[in-house]
Amino acid sequence: MIHARLRQFVALAVGAVLAACLSFAAPASASSLTPAAAGTQVQTPLVVNARWGGHATFDRIVIDLQGYAPTVTVTPVAQLRYDGSGQPVPLAGKYFLEIRLNPAAAHNDAGESVYHGPKLQKIYLSKLKGLAMTGDYEGYVTFGAAFDTLPYYRAYSLHSPERFIVDIAH
Structure with a gap:
């Protein structure tokens, strides 16, 4: 029982980390947000x-x-x-x-x-x-x-x- 819960917890944690990493790996386009812009729309240089x-x-x-x-x-x-x-x-x-x-x-x-x-x-x-x-x-x-x-x-x-x-x- 403890091993099953531990595996479930590890699977959820790995999934959350992967989802967070994928959100940072989105490709940049000609009018994308910049990481430094923190929520404001900034034109690509x-x-x-x-x-x-x-x-x-x-x-x-x-x-x-x-x-x-x-x-x-x-x-x-x-x-x-x-x-x-x-x-x-x-x-x-x-x-x-x-x-x-x-x-x-x-x-x-x-x-x-x-x-x-x-x-x-x-x-x-x-x-x-x-x-x-x-x-x-x-x-x-x-x-x-x-x-x-x-x-x-x-x-x-x-x-x-x-x-x-x-x-x-x-």
Whole structure:
């Protein structure tokens, strides 16, 4: 009798934990609630531009945002590919970084692009050799950066106005 009650209690507890976890794993959409919003409707951040610059000791990539700063991951990858199609991105280089923003969009609710930066650009800086917008798909906006040598980088957000920065050391 005690073992049956214990099994029933454990099953109910596991079910409650799974239900709670699934409620946090809901996918983000272009006008979803943000975890930080706590019950208020907040528009997904918009990616409106990407730019770059060369400095004395580093090259810099800047992604300009409208709204709050989303979660961003910067990942070294073997090759850059366009989201959705999987086609290779035609940027020359031996090393690549993928910059992924989520939740984010480069289009408004009507499907019109709000992104005014380059889609594919050769760049002739010390380290940075190219930048491409590789995706605006299902709540993710993705960029790829190309380099001839292994990039040593630092990534962070700045505020007022919102922007995401990747500094690549020379």
